[in-house]
Amino acid sequence: MMVKLNAEGLIPVITQDAASHEVLTLAYMSKESIQKTLDEKQVWFYSRSRSKLWKKGESSGNEMNVKSIQADCDYDAILVQVEPTGPACHTGHISCFHNKIEDATISSSNEHNSSVIEELYATIQQRKKDMPSDSYTSKLFASGTDKIAQKVIEEAGETALAGVGKNKENTIGEISDLIYHLLVMMSNLDITPTDIWSELKNRSK
Template sequence: MDPKELKFDKNGLIPAILQHVLTREVLMLGYMNSESLQKSIETGHCWFFSRSRARLWEKGESSGHFQVIESIAYDCDKDTLLLQVTPQGPTCHTGTQSCFDGAISTGELSNSSPTLYAALERLQVVVHQRNIERPADSYTTHLFEKGIGQIAKKFGEEGVEVALAAVSEEDDRLVSETADLLYNLTVLFEQREINLEEVGKVLLERAK
């Protein structure tokens, strides 16, 4: 469809919802005008129009946490956009994966836990920070200083621990060992400069 057919409001804006392409989690809501939409299409990154600053801005221009566009859809009324994206870090300026991090109490529904993917993404951010800052009292720093050989060895050891726990331990022990395994996998990927998003893409492709 020609973007000119979209229904912008009286101020020339249209709401744009960002959704994680892998987890389907809603990440943020912003507003686009025709120019920022065109820049988003041309660059493959999300551009918005700031109502408070009255200018175009690119999501991630300050933090480096860009949003790579995978697809753009519009609703049945043609007055709202849905952008499926691959985040290059936390979406919210507060450091959380999604800007929708708060919850209105609705009884049992308010007790829902964060998704595994959200936890892994947060872990990936923390591990990356440890790699850059290298705090002296951090175990993660110790692993990075030992290099890829030691990191790979530790990952292998944790894999064995998971297998043993699966055979002879209680469920909580298996869960704990699996958490250790995923932590060490995250460190390994950071050392190799590979984003966990790449694994998600392969899994989705294989699930077709």
Template sequence: MNIDEINFDEKGLVPAIVQDARSKAVLTLAYMNKESLKMTIEKGETVFYSRSREELWHKGATSGNIQKVESLHYDCDQDSVLVQVTPAGPACHKGDYSCFSNSLINKKPSPKEEPYAIIDKLRDILAERKATLPEGSYTSQLFQEGVDRIAKKIGEEAGEVIIAAKNNDKDELSMESADLLFHLLLLLTDRDVSLEQVLSVLEQRHQ
């Protein structure tokens, strides 16, 4: 990226859309000036310009909720940037995973309209749980216990899938497969591996 190609506005700012690289959820809309954009590239973590305080701020410098930059793109008009990140905590100052937690319209597709929508929903939830670690959450507990515990759960669920398949129990096989898929998505989230990376491997093998 050549910073000189960015069209900053009359105040020297450009809007920065911040997106979770794993779940693809939009986390926040902030602003950068030339200096903060340069620092973001150099640090590999988001640095914004506060319009209210009129100063630079390194996201997570005090809270620990840093955002590790995975990619940085600018749009066709060169007047906005998209920053894909791996967040280490909530994006919102209110403690929410995303600043966009309030809804005006929220049409939920039916399983027939979008049969794989639940996968995206689970990815959002798992990314949020990893970032915020709410108390009393089963997924938060697994994230805190670490990869060994998560991997053990996958082994357990895989065994249950095998037993259900050998017993030719379709209902049980469906339920155990759901458990296995959930824990696999959890492991991918824990290891910062996106589902797109997995699907890309399948696509390459198919070709």
């Protein structure tokens, strides 16, 4: 029996470590990505944000070797048991399901949240790994810790001056620049956004 795709031509897919049975990711597949996964025995997803097929691990190297593929009782969801070659989550965690929910606080879909920071951090991590010659981020890493720290100081000063000038648009831009350079410093010191969220949570008690 064929699986049932939704109105967008996609089906939700859960990946699970075949050895530990830990749930790793929740993503989507299209008809084409299902077929490529079956043919290549490597996990292929469909990116809704980029509207294209993508192979798990194509940029990070953290691929998923397929051990089995099963549909649920209604054929509208898929479970793929895999042998991962590295962390499944772009944050560096083994599983994407690492955020503990302790209350019923819900964010609306149009709110900006920590995932934006984590996505930017993941991109910075990839630049550090690949070190492309035309990347500003790579040049920062190559310049060393002192230079990165100097840039953080410069951006902090520019942010403060923009705030004093009471120009909201300029201040938003400077804060964004500061956050970016802070994330570069974090990556350079192997500090993750999760480390920061944990510390901030401790301070809110």
